[in-house]
Amino acid sequence: MSGNIHAPLTSGTATMDPPADQPQLRVASLGKTFSRNRKTVHALQDVSFDVPRGQFLSILGPSGCGKSTLLHIIGGFEQASSGSLLLDGRPVAGPGRDRGMMFQQATLFPWKTIESNVAWPFIVDGHKRGEARERAHELLATVGLSGFERSYPAELSGGMRQRAALARTLGLSPDILLMDEPFGALDAQTRELMQEELTRIWEHSGLTVIFITHDIDEAVFLGDRVLVMGARPGRIIADVDVELGRPRGTTTKKDPQMAEYHSHFWELIRQEAGPQADRNGGSDRS
Amino acid sequence: MANPTATATAAIRNASPGPSLRRLLGIALLLAVWELVANTSGTRLTPTLREIGTRIAFDLETGMLWFHGRLTLMLAFSGLLIAVVIGCATGLLMARSRWAEAMMQPLLGATYPIPRLALYPILILLFGLGAAPKVTLVVLECLYPMALGTYVGARSVTKDQLWLARNVGAGWLRTLRDVTLPAALPAMLTGLRAAAPIMLIVIVVTEMIGENRGLGYMLMLARANFEPDGVLAVVAVLGVLGFLFDRLIALLSKLLVFWERGVRM
Numbered sequence: 001m002s003g004n005i006h007a008p009l010t011s012g013t014a015t016m017d018p019p020a021d022q023p024q025l026r027v028a029s030l031g032k033t034f035s036r037n038r039k040t041v042h043a044l045q046d047v048s049f050d051v052p053r054g055q056f057l058s059i060l061g062p063s064g065c066g067k068s069t070l071l072h073i074i075g076g077f078e079q080a081s082s083g084s085l086l087l088d089g090r091p092v093a094g095p096g097r098d099r100g101m102m103f104q105q106a107t108l109f110p111w112k113t114i115e116s117n118v119a120w121p122f123i124v125d126g127h128k129r130g131e132a133r134e135r136a137h138e139l140l141a142t143v144g145l146s147g148f149e150r151s152y153p154a155e156l157s158g159g160m161r162q163r164a165a166l167a168r169t170l171g172l173s174p175d176i177l178l179m180d181e182p183f184g185a186l187d188a189q190t191r192e193l194m195q196e197e198l199t200r201i202w203e204h205s206g207l208t209v210i211f212i213t214h215d216i217d218e219a220v221f222l223g224d225r226v227l228v229m230g231a232r233p234g235r236i237i238a239d240v241d242v243e244l245g246r247p248r249g250t251t252t253k254k255d256p257q258m259a260e261y262h263s264h265f266w267e268l269i270r271q272e273a274g275p276q277a278d279r280n281g282g283s284d285r286s
Numbered sequence: 287m288a289n290p291t292a293t294a295t296a297a298i299r300n301a302s303p304g305p306s307l308r309r310l311l312g313i314a315l316l317l318a319v320w321e322l323v324a325n326t327s328g329t330r331l332t333p334t335l336r337e338i339g340t341r342i343a344f345d346l347e348t349g350m351l352w353f354h355g356r357l358t359l360m361l362a363f364s365g366l367l368i369a370v371v372i373g374c375a376t377g378l379l380m381a382r383s384r385w386a387e388a389m390m391q392p393l394l395g396a397t398y399p400i401p402r403l404a405l406y407p408i409l410i411l412l413f414g415l416g417a418a419p420k421v422t423l424v425v426l427e428c429l430y431p432m433a434l435g436t437y438v439g440a441r442s443v444t445k446d447q448l449w450l451a452r453n454v455g456a457g458w459l460r461t462l463r464d465v466t467l468p469a470a471l472p473a474m475l476t477g478l479r480a481a482a483p484i485m486l487i488v489i490v491v492t493e494m495i496g497e498n499r500g501l502g503y504m505l506m507l508a509r510a511n512f513e514p515d516g517v518l519a520v521v522a523v524l525g526v527l528g529f530l531f532d533r534l535i536a537l538l539s540k541l542l543v544f545w546e547r548g549v550r551m
Contacts, residue, residue, distance in 0.1 A: 094452075107447055111544075172454065
């Protein structure tokens with residue numbers, strides 16, 4: 001990975017970082033099967049990978065490859081059938097605030113104002129109302145939604161709603177951000193703006209992100225690393241570091257390397273899909 | 287701020303004449319037809335609007351309407367309140383527990399078409415004459431719309447909303463209060479709106495049988511004395527009450543379910 005700056009050896013400050021050799025998240029031989037119409041479906045098979053702290057990991061794959069299931073398992077919402085999942089060395093049991101989940105839909109409560117939606121996790125956590133509102137205002141400013149605190153979700157555009165959802169998720173102070181195609185339902189222009197916005201916010205945050213998408217350019221533009229998944233059974237078919245510099249922005253998208261990555265991943269997906277590529281009408285949106 | 291949906295809805299509303307005006311127009315038409323029939327038939331069975339109005343004024347003056355109406359409404363609302371509590375609890379339970387759902391659904395489905403008014407004689411035998419069998423019958427009738435409304439409403443909570451609550455660390459009580467109940471509220475109010483007229487019908491019918499007070503009794507007394515204007519005075523009062531309750535619940539929905547645009551009651 002490029003842009004990785006190592007601390008000079010002379011720095012004598014003691015840090016509380018965990019041992020550097022331990023990945024933040026370790027997924028080992030993860031499998032997920034379920035039965036549908038008395039048939040066993042292998043949603044995931046032997047999925048293994050490590051995620052170091054602070055990495056932006058894109059998981060790229062066609063619909064039905066189990067990438068969302070994988071994210072749901074990491075989030076603790078679903079259980080794996082086999083394999084193990086270690087977070088900072090400890091097995092994952094159920095959802096937790098250390099893994100902030102962002103859904104495909106913004107999932108804001110329509111009966112709450114934007115401010116109250118973002119403040120809700122703080123209220124649940126036992127903060128006082130005024131304090132929760134203050135925190136919500138700060139977070140809304142971070143995602144560029146100042147001035148819309150008193151609006152209701154129905155009054156905002158899809159992009160603005162996802163910004164609010166991002167603010168709410170950041171409010172959990174998670175170690176890992178789990179994003180399940182959060183820009184998939186947005187129009188093309190809004191999606192590009194949101195990608196740049198997310199990059200900007202992430203580059204200042206030091207968060208670990210696992211970002212699910214079926215959009216090649218999105219995966220490459222955002223990610224330090226891209227895992228490509230294949231379907232039936234869902235498994236990892238490629239693990240590629242993205243050697244684009246940081247910070248990334250509008251100019252990154254014009255970088256000739258972007259096009260190279262695009263054709264590389266497209267080739268992988270085309271091979272994986274094989275001659276039946278068009279049978280389910282599942283062409284990639286790129 | 288740009289909000290195409292709301293703007294479009296507003297435009298449609300402004301384009302047509304006031305909806306409340308149209309509502310009143312239907313009622314005015316019914317009254318006009320009645321008046322026409324009353325004036326041309328020439329029998330005492332169809333008193334004119336003026337005669338009915340005079341009778342209502344008379345019943346108000348003597349305190350009859352107030353005395354009997356108060357009793358009727360007290361029993362009716364007691365029954366409705368109990369039905370709301372039991373119905374909401376049942377509906378929530380059905381939406382949250384597969385066991386409860388599997389058990390309750392066939393039960394509700396099988397007992398829904400039974401005319402529960404037919405149970406009234408049995409209820410009288412069980413509880414004796416008086417308030418208890420009446421309230422019980424109101425509860426039995428109003429339970430269905432409340433339970434089904436709450437069930438449908440609570441089922442409308444999305445998986446993502448529940449996962450979000452789990453992610454945030456909200457307990458079941460917090461989730462019920464902050465997520466499930468608000469999401470279920472629109473359908474619960476629709477259930478209440480269906481229950482309110484049923485409540486009036488049932489309570490009045492029970493008062494028509496072996497009772498010596500209440501609006502149903504007032505109606506039967508006027509019938510026994512062969513006073514069609516007295517019967518119709520009670521009928522008109524019931525109509526007004528039903529209309530008022532309906533508007534009240536509609537107003538309540540508008541205030542409480544403000545986020546559901548385009549849904550007008």
